[in-house]
Amino acid sequence: MTQKFAVIGLGQFGSAVARKLSHEGAEVLAIDKNIDRIEIIKDEVAFAVALDSTDGKALKAQSVQDMDAVLVAIGENIEGLLLTVVQLLELNIKRIIARVVSPQQKIILDKLGVSEVISPEDAMGEAIAETLLNPHMHSFLSLPDNHQIADVSLPIRLIQKTVGELDFEENYNLELLAIKRTYETTKDGHRYRQQHLIKKIRSDIELEAQDELVIFGLDEDIETFLKVNS
Structure with missing residues (x-):
C-alpha cells in the first residue's frame, strides 16, 4: 500500500523532503500559502495546494487527517508553527513531525504533546x-x-x-x-x-x-x- 504524507511549508527543507518522499514512491500532499512555491513543486508531487495551514477546515478539506504522517516545516514562523500543530492535533493526525529552529520551540511543542521534533541545523x-x-x-x-x-x-x-x-x-x-x-x-x-x-x-x-x-x-x-x- 502506498504511504501518504503531507508536507506543510515548502522552503528549502520542506521541498527537499517532499521531493524525496515522492521520488521514493510515496503519495505526497505539499502545502504552502505561497502560490509561487506551489507552482515550483506541483509537477513533482501527487498534490500541491496553496492554503493557510492554520485553518483547520482547509486542512480537513484536503484529507490531511488520512495521512500516515504530517511534516510541519515552518519553523521560522513560530506563530504559524504552533497554530498549525494545534489544528493537526485537533484532527487527530496519526503522526506529527515538526521542524524547529530554537530550543524554545521544542519546549513548547513538547508541552503540546508533539514527540517527534527535529532540528536539521543542529x-x-x-x-x-x-x-x-x-x-x-x-x-x-x-x-x-x-x-x-x-x-x-x-x-x-x-x-x-x-x-x-x-x-x-x-x-x-x-x-x-x-x-x-x-x-x-x-x-x-x-x-x-x-x-x-x-x-x-x-x-x-x-x-x-x-x-x-x-x-x-x-x-x-x-x-x-x-x-x-x-
Missing part, C-alpha cells in the same frame, strides 16, 4: 563537528542511548585484514552492518569508479584500501575504534 552541525574531530568518519546517524550508526573509512592498518580477524563485536563492541566497496569499470573507453554495498558480512571477507565500514555501537566505542587504529 543535526548538520553535529555531523560537521564529528567529521572534523574524526577525519575517517564520513557520516553518522545519532540514535537514542548514546548509540550511532557511522560510515567510516577503513584505517590503513586494517587493510588486508579479514572480518574474522578483526572480530568487531569481541574486540570493539561494535557491529559491522555493511561494507561500501569501490570498483573500477570501463565503458566506451572511459574508466569509472562505482561504489557497491556488501550487506552479507562473511568472516573471510578481506578488507581493501578504499573500503568504508558501516558500523553500529556506542559513541565512545566508535571513537575508541578510530583512535586505536589511526
Whole structure:
C-alpha cells in the first residue's frame, strides 16, 4: 500500500523532503500559502495546494487527517508553527513531525504533546563537528542511548585484514552492518569508479584500501575504534 504524507511549508527543507518522499514512491500532499512555491513543486508531487495551514477546515478539506504522517516545516514562523500543530492535533493526525529552529520551540511543542521534533541545523552541525574531530568518519546517524550508526573509512592498518580477524563485536563492541566497496569499470573507453554495498558480512571477507565500514555501537566505542587504529 502506498504511504501518504503531507508536507506543510515548502522552503528549502520542506521541498527537499517532499521531493524525496515522492521520488521514493510515496503519495505526497505539499502545502504552502505561497502560490509561487506551489507552482515550483506541483509537477513533482501527487498534490500541491496553496492554503493557510492554520485553518483547520482547509486542512480537513484536503484529507490531511488520512495521512500516515504530517511534516510541519515552518519553523521560522513560530506563530504559524504552533497554530498549525494545534489544528493537526485537533484532527487527530496519526503522526506529527515538526521542524524547529530554537530550543524554545521544542519546549513548547513538547508541552503540546508533539514527540517527534527535529532540528536539521543542529543535526548538520553535529555531523560537521564529528567529521572534523574524526577525519575517517564520513557520516553518522545519532540514535537514542548514546548509540550511532557511522560510515567510516577503513584505517590503513586494517587493510588486508579479514572480518574474522578483526572480530568487531569481541574486540570493539561494535557491529559491522555493511561494507561500501569501490570498483573500477570501463565503458566506451572511459574508466569509472562505482561504489557497491556488501550487506552479507562473511568472516573471510578481506578488507581493501578504499573500503568504508558501516558500523553500529556506542559513541565512545566508535571513537575508541578510530583512535586505536589511526
